[in-house]
Each structure stands twice: as structure tokens, then as C-alpha cells.
Amino acid sequence: MAGVGLFSFVTMDLQTLLVLLLLFLSAVLLVYRRGRRLNLPPGPRGLPIVGNLLSLRPSKLLSNMAAWRQQYGDVYSLRALNRVIVVLYGHKAIHDALVKQPEIFSDRPPLRLMKRDPGLVMAPYGERWAERRRFALAALRQFGMGRRSAEGRIQEEGTALCSAIRSLDGAPTDISHLLGNAVSNIICSMSFGNRFEYDDEEFKRLSYAFSCLVGPNNRTMFALFRQIVMPYVRKLPMMANYREHGIKMSDYIIDFIMKSAEEHKATYDKSDIRDIIDVFLSEGSSEKSNGMNEEALGTIIRDLFIAGSETTATTLKWGLLYTALNPEVQTKVQEEINREFGSEAPPWSERGRLPYTEATIMEIQRVRPIVPLNVPHGTTCATTLYGYDIPAGTYIIPSLWSAMMDPEVTPEPETFRPERFLDDEGKVVKPEWFLPFSTGRRRCLGEQLAKMELFLFYTSLLQHFTFSLPDGAPAPPMDGSLGFVLAPTPYDVCAVPRHNP
Template identity: 45%
Template sequence: MSILLEVVTAAGTYADLPTFLLAVCACLLTYLYLQRPRNLPPGPRGWPLVGNLPMLAKSDFYPATLTELSKQYGDVMTIWIGHVPSIVLSGYETIKTALVKRAEDFSNRKIPQIIANVRGDGTTKSAAKGVLHAAYGPEWKHQRKFALMTLRDFGVGKRSLEGKISEEANALVQEILSQNGHRFDLKVILQNSVCNIICSIVFGGRFEYGDPDFLRLIRLLNATVEKPSVGERLALINPVFRHLLLGKRPKGVEMLLALQEFCKEQIEDHRQTFDPSDIRDFIDAFLLEQQRPQDETARENFTDKQLQEVLIDLFMAGTETTATTIRWALLYMMVNPEIQEKVHQEIDSVLGQSPPSYAQRNLLPYTAATIAEVQRIKPIVPLGVPHAASRDTTLNGYNIPRETMIFVNLWSVHMDPELFPEPDSFRPERFLDQDGNFAKHEALIPFSIGHRICLGEQLAKMELFMLFVSLMQRFTFHLPEGAPKPSMVGKLGGIINVPFPFELCAVPRG
């Protein structure tokens, strides 16, 4: 502050505005530099104020860029988002150490404050509610435990859910049959199917694809995971940049508010017809929990606001991710017709025309290996949902200050040639043992690992297997005649690794 006063005095003395502004900028940069934490992990040099954002903006696919940088700077690396340091963890052993062996230190969450305010109780500096983005602690543990138990009660991981998935798989097949073998984009149809499975769990029933409420839900989900504009991204990083939006909220925030309103309406509809002796779905289970005798802390954990945010987490984490994985799987089938034929032969020999069951996955090892290889080569959330340090700590000898954002580079694990030889090649055989049985690989971690492993992992596995097998059982997929081979490089839509738009033809099998 004394330096700044001297500059102001000097400016007044010499009345030289350019010199004054230059001096102020120099003081500001010096101040920011002196505020930097000491002994941070090494990393690429950043620009003043914007840090490494220009470098990342030029990257075609920055999980791959960060993986290359880790070869120079190490598996614990610092990048600068604006003037704020973030840590990138790469390599299986480093990630396992942080998220599993040191879980208490690295299991917090860090999201932009504007999002935390919307997803919290609306107060300044409020913490996000729900499960996906909630701060690590007793409240989060309580909510996650309740959510997992309730999902299991409604069939996740059990045969009782298979009927709902089979119903949706049949609806999906009929939609594809209606295309009559013509070229079409499968994206929206797949989103509808996966979203409807979640609807059956949380709302107690599926929607017809043309239902206005369902179309509204899909539109809002799509909008909340769209890649924000440059101005919106800067506004999320630092409130100062919100002036670029002329004071407006980022579009993603507006869509999130609308999604909250949708869930609020569903909760109110359930409350009107709630019967404690007939628990129909996830919402009813939560409303029943609200009525149980509880202490003050428990009551605070089971508010309508909390339920609203948990519902949003279930939809946002479980719709686009699973649908996009299946899109990648079909894309790889089309460009690898010999692999598609092997999948067809295995399904035909084991199932024939019988509907698939999740329990049969061990009888379809090549098909299971194909799904695993899709998840390896195209991890849907390649940098995970950002973590944060729960407290001041160290890793590999470097200081990690409390609340520092941490990116977990799953891409670096799945593309590690020492773990997965020839990682750029699509080879389902890498997940088969010498006897042809499916062989798990501990470094295949598409759902992350540790305390923050994906809440919907079991649901996603069931959906992926049953929907993929149902599609491969009924159709042969190929590129439209004359169409160029689609790009096999993904792009990040928000945090999700999505393929560039492509069309396909689905030919019914005999």
C-alpha cells in the first residue's frame, strides 16, 4: 500500500498519466506475484492476469495438452487460471495416492462462486447443496449415503431395475426402426432414453418422448452442459470479467435456475399426492425422510432445496455422460466393422433374440471388453469433476494450499502406454485374459476413484451394457454412403468429452 501511495504522489507531482498507469500496473503485478503461494508444483509460465488461459484456449484438446506438459513438469503440476493457481494430477499412481491414500486431503470440491451461490441457499459465499459439488464433510457424507441407499432401493445394481432399462431399450429400438435405414443423428434419441431411465427412478415413471415437460427437461439439461462462451468462462473465473456480459448472468446460470424450477415443480407435485405407505420413487423416499424424527442437523440436511439439488446432480451426471459413451461406442463400431461383427457373433451365440440381462455380462466377455475399451480410449469426463484441497497439505514435496482447485487428469492414465500398450489403438482384446474371459484393469477409472467416485457408477454400468447390447442385437451400424469418416478426436462440451456431430445408418438385422 505504501508503494501505491508513493506512485499516486509521483503521478500528482509529474502529472504524467501514462507513467502513472504503467507504475500502477507494475505495482499490481508485483502485488499479485508476492501473493502467490510458495513452493507450488512446477508448471508452464503464465501471462499476467490471464495465466495459462491463452495456451489452453489454443489447445485442440487440453486433457491431451496437459498430459504432454506433465512429461516436462511432472505428475503434480501447476497451471494458472487467471491469477489463481490450479493443480493438475497425472499418472495412475499419483492420482491413486491423492484420491485414495490421501482422500481426506483431496476430496473437497471447488466450483465458481456464482454457481455455488445458485446451488446453495442463495446467500453470499454459500456452499453448494446436493452431492456432486457439495463440500466434503459430514453433510455431504450423509447425503451421499442416503442417495446410494435409495438408488439401491429402487433397483440400481439389481434385477428390479432391468425391467425399466429394457422398457426404454425397446422404445429406443422402435425410434431407430422408424428411421427406415436412412441417415440420422442419434444424439437426441439416446439422450431421451437415458434421461427417461433416471426419470423412472426419481419421478416414478417415464415420459413419452414428445411430452412438453420432457422436452423442456432435455433442453435445460443440454443447455447446462454446453460449452460456455469466452466471456462466460471469464465471468465464472473472476467477477471482474462479468462486465464483459454487461452485468448479465452467464447463460449456464440462467439455465440452471430454470432446471431448479423444473425440479421444484416435480417436488410440489409429489407432495400433493404423497402417501407414506406407498413410496413410489426417489422423491417420495426423500419426503418420507423429512418426516422422520430428526435432530437439528439432520433437518438441515433434508430440505426441499437439498432434494432439488440432488435431483439436478442425478440428471446432470447421469444423462449426457451415458448417452455420449454409447455414441462413442457406435462410432467405433462403424469405423471398425470387424469388431462390430465379433460383437454381433457373440451376442447371437449367447442371446439369440432374447432380451439382454445385466447378469449375462460374464457370458459376453468380448462385448464387455468392447465397452471397457470405449471407456478407456474416450473417457467421458477426462479431467474429472474438479476437486479441491480440503486443507493445507503437500504432495510429492510441493505445497498444496487449502481450497486450491485440483484437476484429475484421467486421460493421462487411460493413454499411458506403460499401462495400455498402443493406447491410440482401439483394441478390446486388452481387456480379455488368455482364456477369453473379461479381465478388469485397475487403471481403467472412467468414473474416477476415491471418496468422490461417481455416484451413479452402478446405474451407468447397467445402462451401458443393456442399451449397447440391445442396439447391437437389433442393428448393424454403418456410415452413410459417401460420408467422410467422422473425426475420432473429441471436444470438451463443458467437462464432457463429446464427439463432433455425425450421422449414421442403422440397418435392422434379421
């Protein structure tokens, strides 16, 4: 009897698998026939059933995309099982889609990775998204984005960062966690009204949760990618484990923010708005038509941390690595700071006096775009681009990497050369292909804050230290690790204190 039961179980499983396979093949056939009817952008043929899925591995993705562009042009399509993905390669294609057709190309792919409110970054395009973006921008501006109040916060944090690095006495150390702590504390002070000490246990747990969500090779982004291209596999054991881990980390962050909002209520004073949470309380915490309840506040602040902390910290990590590898550039930056400001901290309002330093920061952002493939976009309705049909609901990848690493507009793109951003008179120029914060209506809302942070942190670090790799240490691989962000391989650096005039 046991054998019969086992046989029945196996037979049932085989029957189920056969039905699923037939359904899957039918779906693939429908997509194929639909593609034949439509004039979709050209692209690599791929394999039967799986399409180009095996070519989308993170380690090969950027090089594969560059090769496909050479063969198929600036707009091409990929297939991942039943999904059609359109790639926008080069700054012109990105501009023609995201800027010239913003109502169509500003959506997001449907996301079921997280069970809670979608927040801001992954929210579908529409009125609710617009209202949330308005709230986030107003709150950031109220607490200093682009203003002197934010400058004071960043300078204070820069002092704490330099103190932590100075305590290392120039010993070879991976200081990436210190950079992450410093940048995260800016959003913490704007969101919660206070910064954390670097050894604070709660702060360490928050930092760990964020690194799990957006760090290099993170499991959550692996699950997100699989969710986008083949959502029906999300319940497979391995995918479910990745998904649950991401949910757990996201929930921890959101619950922490919601708990802080509850604590704020006890001391809230409408005449003394202290931080972003108080801005929310001043507008009323009841459910509104835009869905701005306390959970939405939690997901929006979570997104601000992701967009405003990990990206800036990772830019600084790349920046110090390229600075250490290019001592002649480091010397020019330090000499410019010494000449213009001596031992005084260069203020944001006078950054124009440091054109070479500004150009160096821009070159750091160019040579290693932090979000090289942007956050995936989606189309709200059918349209055409460059004569090709783009159906409604198409997944769009605007490759920021392609805009800034294209040898046709940036010769020798792997060469670190700040002079790209200086004219014949030594003044800073911003080419149209320079898109570190994306473009269009989904452009990074924390752009001004990030620019200020990069300038103030970088000048403070170069003013107080000279950075180099340990004696005899080879340069780490420069390809980086692609997760939500493109992060450098962990490396040790020697930060030798300078004797400023």
C-alpha cells in the same frame, strides 16, 4: 460543460483502472513470492500476469497437458492469473492423492456460478456433503441401482429406443437425441415415477436445459472455468451473460423438480414409496441440519441427471461411432450375443457370458473418457505430494484422460482394441488404470446404474441393428468437443435392422 463532464468521467475510469491494475499486480506478486517460498510442483512458466491461461483453451488442453507431463512429470502446476492449479497425471498420481489422502483431496473449488443450493456434485467436502451422498445412494438403491427393478426399466426403455430407431428405416440420421432421451428417461422414472414420450414438449425443454448445462462447448462450463480461475471477472458483460444463461437453465430444472415434489405431496402414501421424491417426503421435508429442504432435493436430482444421463448418453454416442468405424468388432459382438442368447435380451446378471462385449464397452469408456479432466477437486488443508508442497485451497485436476490414454500403460492408445481387457483365457480383466468413474470419495455415485445402462442399451442396439456411416461419408473428427463432457462431433449413422435368429 459536457466536454468537462466527459473528461471527468474518462479520468475517473482511468483512475479506477489504474487502481485495479495496481491491486492486481500486487496480488500476482504475492502469489509469485508465495510460490518461491513454497516448494510447488514444477510447471510451464507461462506469460507475465496471465500465466498459462492462454494454454488452457479447450481445443488444445488435452494435448498441452500431455506435453507438460513429458517435461515436468506426473504432478505439475499451472498458473491462471492468481490461481495455482495442480494437475495429477497418470493413474498412480491420482491414486496417491485421491485414495491415499482422501480427507485432503476430496474438496471442491468454491463455486459462485449458481445462486442456489450447491447440490451434491459441487458441494464442499464435509458432513453435509456426506449426508447428501448417503441420501442419494440410498434412494438410487431403493429404486433399482444394480437390481432387477432397474433392469426392467432399462429394458423397457431399450425397446422404446429400438422402436424409434427402426422407424428411420436405416436412413442416415443423427440419433444422438434419441440416445439422450432414452438414458434421461431412466432417471426420470426413478425420480418422478414415470417416463416421458420422446415428443413430449416438457421433456424436450428439460433435455434442452441439460444440454445447455453440460453439453459440448456449453456456455455455462465456459463461465464456470473463468469463474474458477478468475472470479473477479464474473461481472463483465460477456461473463455475466454466460452466467445468467446457466442460472436460468439450472433454475428451470430445479423449479420443475420442486413443482413435481409439491404434486407428490397430494398423493403421497408412506406405504407405497414410488420414487426418489417420495423417499425425500418419507424423511420429512422440513429444513434439517444437513440442509435437505426441497431446493436441496431439486439440486441433488439435477446433479443425478447430469451425472447419470449426459455421461451415459455421450458414452453411447461415442460407442456407436467407434462400432460403425470398426465393423470387425461389431461383428464379433453380434456373433457373441447370437451365440449365447439368440433373440433373447441378455440379462445383466449373465453379462459374464459376453466377455468380448463387456471388453468392447470398457474400450469405449477408455478411448474417449467422458469427463476427461474429472470435476475439479480442492484441498482442505496443506499437504505434500511426491515431495512437493500443496497449499490449502489448491485447485486440483485429476486427469482421467491421462490414466486411460497413457501410451506407457495402453500402447497405441488411439487404436480401438477391446482385447486390452481380456486375458489369455478370454476373461474380462480390469486394470488399475481403468478409471472411467474416477476414484476416491468423490467417485461417481451412479457407477453401478451407468454400467447396467451401458450394457443393456448397447447389447439391445447391437442385437437389433448393424451400424455404419453413410456411403462415402468421411469419418467425423475424433477429437470431440470438450465441455463438461467430451462429446463427439455430430454425425449421421445408418442403423440397418438385423434379422435375428
